Amino acid sequence: MNADATPVWEALAGICDPEIPALPITDLGIVRDVDVASDAQGRVEVTVTITPTYSGCPAMDVIEQAIGDTLGRSYDRVRVVTRLTPAWTTDWISERGLELLHGSGIAPPREPVEVPEAVAGASFRPLGTFGAGAGPAAALPGPACPHCGAADAEQLSAFGSTACKSLWRCRSCREPFDHFKPHRAPGARE
Amino acid sequence: MSLRAASAAASHGSRAVAVLALADTMLLHAQRISEWVGRAPMLEEEMASANIALDILGQASRLYEHAAAISEESTSPDELAYGRDVDAVRAAWLAVDADRDFAELMIRLLLLGTWYATLWDLVDAEASAQAPPVDAGTGTSDPAAAPDAGALDPTARRRGPSLAGIASKARPEVAYHLRHAGMWVERLAGGTDESRARSEAALARLWPMALELVDAARSGQADAGAGLVDAAMLADQWQQRVLAALDTAGLVPPLAPAGTPEMDAAARRATLAEVLAELQHVAREHPGATW
Numbered sequence: 001m002n003a004d005a006t007p008v009w010e011a012l013a014g015i016c017d018p019e020i021p022a023l024p025i026t027d028l029g030i031v032r033d034v035d036v037a038s039d040a041q042g043r044v045e046v047t048v049t050i051t052p053t054y055s056g057c058p059a060m061d062v063i064e065q066a067i068g069d070t071l072g073r074s075y076d077r078v079r080v081v082t083r084l085t086p087a088w089t090t091d092w093i094s095e096r097g098l099e100l101l102h103g104s105g106i107a108p109p110r111e112p113v114e115v116p117e118a119v120a121g122a123s124f125r126p127l128g129t130f131g132a133g134a135g136p137a138a139a140l141p142g143p144a145c146p147h148c149g150a151a152d153a154e155q156l157s158a159f160g161s162t163a164c165k166s167l168w169r170c171r172s173c174r175e176p177f178d179h180f181k182p183h184r185a186p187g188a189r190e
Numbered sequence: 191m192s193l194r195a196a197s198a199a200a201s202h203g204s205r206a207v208a209v210l211a212l213a214d215t216m217l218l219h220a221q222r223i224s225e226w227v228g229r230a231p232m233l234e235e236e237m238a239s240a241n242i243a244l245d246i247l248g249q250a251s252r253l254y255e256h257a258a259a260i261s262e263e264s265t266s267p268d269e270l271a272y273g274r275d276v277d278a279v280r281a282a283w284l285a286v287d288a289d290r291d292f293a294e295l296m297i298r299l300l301l302l303g304t305w306y307a308t309l310w311d312l313v314d315a316e317a318s319a320q321a322p323p324v325d326a327g328t329g330t331s332d333p334a335a336a337p338d339a340g341a342l343d344p345t346a347r348r349r350g351p352s353l354a355g356i357a358s359k360a361r362p363e364v365a366y367h368l369r370h371a372g373m374w375v376e377r378l379a380g381g382t383d384e385s386r387a388r389s390e391a392a393l394a395r396l397w398p399m400a401l402e403l404v405d406a407a408r409s410g411q412a413d414a415g416a417g418l419v420d421a422a423m424l425a426d427q428w429q430q431r432v433l434a435a436l437d438t439a440g441l442v443p444p445l446a447p448a449g450t451p452e453m454d455a456a457a458r459r460a461t462l463a464e465v466l467a468e469l470q471h472v473a474r475e476h477p478g479a480t481w
Contacts, residue, residue, distance in 0.1 A: 055359050056248025084252070084355030087362070157234035158370050159241040167234075185358065186311075186365045 004036040008046055008071065015066045019059045019162045022104035028053070029092025030063070032083055036075075045077040051088045053183075054163040089184040101180055107143035107153075107168065109182035143179045145170035153177075204417035206260055207280070209353070210270065211413030212309070213253035214281035217271055218462075219302055220247040221469050222288060223295070231292055238370060242299070245363045249306075252356045259350025272473030276463040280413045284399040286462050293378050293385070293392040299371040300435060301400045307364045308428045310357040312419040317354030353418065372435050379439040389441060397443045398451065404428060 012034070013026045025031055033049035048067055052060045064080045071078045090109035093101075098108040142153035150172035157167040165178040223246065226239035254267035261270075284302060289295045378385040406414035407421040415421050436443060453461070472479075 052359065054245060054248065055252060055356075055363060056244035056246070058244075082351070084351050085358045087355075087358040089362075157237055158366075159234070159238040161237075163241055163244060167237075181366070183362050185314075185361050 005034040007074075008034045008036060008048070011070055011074065012048065012067065015063065015070055017059055018062045018066075020101070020104075020106070020164075022100045022106075023097055024100075025050070025063055025067075027094040027097030027100060029090075029094065029097070030088060043076040045079065046071050046075045047079045047081060049081045049083050051083050051086075053088050057163050059162075087185065089188070090180065090182050091184060093180075102146050105146050105177055106165070107146045107177055107179040109180045142168055145173060145175065146177050147175045148173040153179075202260070204412035206257065206262075207412040208415055208417035209253055209257045209260070211280035211282075212415065212418070213250045213257055213270070214279050215285045215302070216246050216250035216253065216306070217469070218279075218281040218465060219285040219298075220244075220250060221465060222285065223299070226289070226295060235292070239295075242367050242370070245360075245367065246306075249356065249360045249363070252351050252359070256350040256353060256356060268473065272470045276459060276466055279462060279466065281462070282399075282403045282414070283458060284396065284403055286458070286465060287396075287399060288461070288465075290395075291388055291392070293388040294396060296371050296374040296378065297389065297392045297396055299367060300375050301396060301432060303364055303368045303371055304431050304435070305400075305403065305424075305428055306360065307368060308424055308431060309415055309419060310360050310364065312424060312427075313353055313357040314361060316419065317352075317357070368435075372438070375435070375441070376439040379441050389439075393436070393441055394444050395452070400432075402451075 009026065009031075012031055013024045015025050017023050017025060017028055020028075030050050030053060031048060032051050033047075035047040035049075036044060037047070038044045048071070050060075050063070050067070060082075064082075067080050068078050093109065101108040142151070142155065144151045145153055145168075148170060150170055152171045153168045154171060155166060156169050156176065160167045160178055164180055164183070166181050167176060168179050169176045220243045223239050224243040227236050227243075230236045230239055250271070251267065254270045257270055258265050258267045282302075284298065287298075289298060375389065379389040380386070403414055404425045407416060407425040410416045410421055415424050433443070
């Protein structure tokens with residue numbers, strides 16, 4: 001980061017993911033690079049490199065638009081570049097981002113996604129260990145409840161209101177909550 | 191044209207065909223999965239179908255961007271997805287065929303999802319072997335750090351995302367889909383007599399369609415992945431993974447594929463035309479529309 005980029009980063013920190021309004025895109029870890037350059041006429045061009053969370057995440061278009069609108073007020077030219085690799089992982093969510101998620105009632109990602117070993121040749125969890133939800137939610141060690149803190153949650157649904165979340169219920173306080181799914185390449189370690 | 195140039199052109203041609211065929215397969219598969227939204231057996235599966243379809247659609251969309259970028263003709267991702275006729279679309283039949291019940295949705299997702307996962311893994315392994323991974327940071331030497339169609343500035347030179355980049359994004363997504371499909375297949379196959387019978391029937395009907403794709407890969411056909419990866423390896427690894435997953439669920443695929451496909455070429459074409467009519471309807475009704 002060079003000195004010129006600091007105000008850009010500060011401006012970007014004011015933009016939140018529209019689907020997780022508590023979380024600035026800089027804490028989500030999708031802003032990968034900021035470059036500020038000026039041409040001979042002194043016109044300043046900002047290039048912001050972002051990486052999408054999920055391939056089909058509809059929020060990305062809105063985020064790009066917001067970056068263009070926000071920075072366009074202060075700079076002559078704004079370019080938003082999408083970079084796919086290295087792929088985004090929930091490991092890039094900042095510590096502050098994890099706290100913001102927790103504070104807004106979303107359990108932050110806390111453990112690696114278990115790759116379906118059966119597909120690689122080993123075995124799935126035996127029947128009978130599914131959660132009490134309607135679907136075949138596995139009895140994975142659940143996230144702690146963001147409401148009461150109890151570590152006794154059951155998965156209601158492996159898929160939630162957005163691509164990045166699954167739905168859980170605390171067995172202790174009975175409140176349902178979203179869990180930000182841990183997301184990283186198969187085989188990658190935490 | 192020199193021999194080398196001719197061979198490069200042929201290899202570029204088969205690569206372009208392979209990319210487009212994979213994009214078509216995923217687009218049609220996403221469309222079929224999304225048909226479950228509104229009629230899934232439970233609310234959780236409505237959400238699952240919508241999310242899985244969206245991921246696969248997103249991956250297809252990146253592939254169309256890549257295809258448009260490497261195309262020798264001037265075209266756009268939307269034109270490729272929504273402007274091609276039934277005879278130009280090269281989707282695998284397994285992705286075009288409609289689910290008859292929930293067991294088919296899940297077994298099809300297991301069969302096709304394993305196909306995607308295997309293919310992405312091979313692309314990823316090849317890319318990693320060629321270049322060490324870039325620091326997760328601000329590296330500018332990243333070959334995939336190319337502006338794609340998402341760049342806001344219309345004067346920016348547009349390039350497409352790299353195949354390795356698409357693969358690295360898709361891998362964790364498809365792994366999650368496969369976990370879901372695998373658990374459902376296991377549960378349905380080990381459930382009631384009814385769910386067991388439906389699982390067996392679904393596998394019996396879909397297995398020959400999967401073998402069509404795998405056999406096409408083994409015979410080196412571009413639209414079954416040859417041109418992107420080592421297609422024989424893709425076929426072998428797919429089979430190993432799928433057989434292991436089915437074995438875990440206590441399912442055995444039919445020994446020999448059915449002699450004659452249940453639909454002839456004309457019937458298949460009619461089915462594809464029907465899905466495309468719905469899929470491409472808005473784009474054709476309002477050409478060039480943006481919102």
